[in-house]
Amino acid sequence: MTSASTSPSAADTAFATSTAHKAGQRLLDLRDEMGFEDPRALKDAGDRLADELILGLIREEYPADAILSEEAVGEEGRDGTARLEADRVWIIDPLDGTREFSEEGRDDWAVHVALWEKGKGLTAGAIALPAQNLVLSTGNVETLVPSGDRPAEPRIAVSRTRPPAEAERAAAKLGAELVPMGSAGAKIAAVVTGRVDAYVHAGGQWEWDSAAPVAVALAAGWFASRVDGTPLRYNREDPGLPDLVVCRPDMSADLLAAVK
Numbered sequence: 001m002t003s004a005s006t007s008p009s010a011a012d013t014a015f016a017t018s019t020a021h022k023a024g025q026r027l028l029d030l031r032d033e034m035g036f037e038d039p040r041a042l043k044d045a046g047d048r049l050a051d052e053l054i055l056g057l058i059r060e061e062y063p064a065d066a067i068l069s070e071e072a073v074g075e076e077g078r079d080g081t082a083r084l085e086a087d088r089v090w091i092i093d094p095l096d097g098t099r100e101f102s103e104e105g106r107d108d109w110a111v112h113v114a115l116w117e118k119g120k121g122l123t124a125g126a127i128a129l130p131a132q133n134l135v136l137s138t139g140n141v142e143t144l145v146p147s148g149d150r151p152a153e154p155r156i157a158v159s160r161t162r163p164p165a166e167a168e169r170a171a172a173k174l175g176a177e178l179v180p181m182g183s184a185g186a187k188i189a190a191v192v193t194g195r196v197d198a199y200v201h202a203g204g205q206w207e208w209d210s211a212a213p214v215a216v217a218l219a220a221g222w223f224a225s226r227v228d229g230t231p232l233r234y235n236r237e238d239p240g241l242p243d244l245v246v247c248r249p250d251m252s253a254d255l256l257a258a259v260k
């Protein structure tokens with residue numbers, strides 16, 4: 001699939017984009033087929049279907065690469081160790097915002113496909129938002145750079161079920177409005193497309209929840225870090241990555257001071 005005239009990272013980005021898109025389309029079909037009467041069954045089927053599809057495509061196209069997926073068990077799951085020695089690791093959240101996926105009418109759920117490379121960090125990523133008919137990737141967001149004046153009353157996206165005290169504190173200090181939304185990918189996509197100005201999360205999360213969205217946000221020129229301002233790091237032995245801030249670059253200093 002990789003042609004000689006295509007740079008490796010462009011091929012990786014194209015693969016991430018098409019893989020996230022394909023999984024997203026299958027998830028839309030699954031919602032149509034199953035309906036919303038049994039949310040638990042729909043969530044489980046969605047997680048499983050997207051995980052199998054994405055892992056199958058990676059194994060076929062990049063058999064030498066390692067995988068870290070939320071839904072996988074064994075070597076490709078959270079306890080796997082091969083990824084710690086690997087040069088290339090695909091970090092996958094097959095269905096982010098699982099809760100919202102199982103609620104009729106909600107469009108805040110996503111598929112995350114990211115590539116981490118040794119010595120480089122995140123090098124490619126895609127967020128599919130199937131119910132919003134949108135796929136953002138490290139290859140198509142260069143034109144979405146933040147523009148215009150920084151808003152006087154910024155909008156900060158937060159978890160709709162677990163809004164952290166850090167975000168409430170920051171909103172009070174900055175005169176900001178909190179915008180509850182499901183899915184880390186949907187929230188970071190809302191930042192990158194300018195519907196909100198920032199996303200603040202704390203209290204628990206995993207590498208797969210933010211890897212692809214953070215790759216996209218950084219490619220688009222947005223700021224992303226831990227809430228203490230240190231860099232977000234991926235493919236660690238412990239894949240827990242409990243907090244983050246993503247925002248317009250001209251807001252980062254004030255926002256980091258306000259979440260403290």
Ligand SMILES: Nc1ncnc2c1ncn2[C@@H]1O[C@H](COP(=O)(O)O)[C@@H](OP(=O)(O)O)[C@H]1O
Pocket residue numbers: 070093095096097098099158159160161162181182183184202203204205206209
């Ligand atoms: N305290 C916490 N501990 C672990 N995971 C958390 C968490 N808070 C949020 N997450 C995960 O982060 C993603 C976005 O959460 P939210 O919609 O609340 O903002 C969800 O991923 P999944 O849907 O993939 O499980 C959710 O499970």
Ligand SMILES: [Mg+2]
Pocket residue numbers: 093095096097184208209
């Ligand atoms: Mg997730």
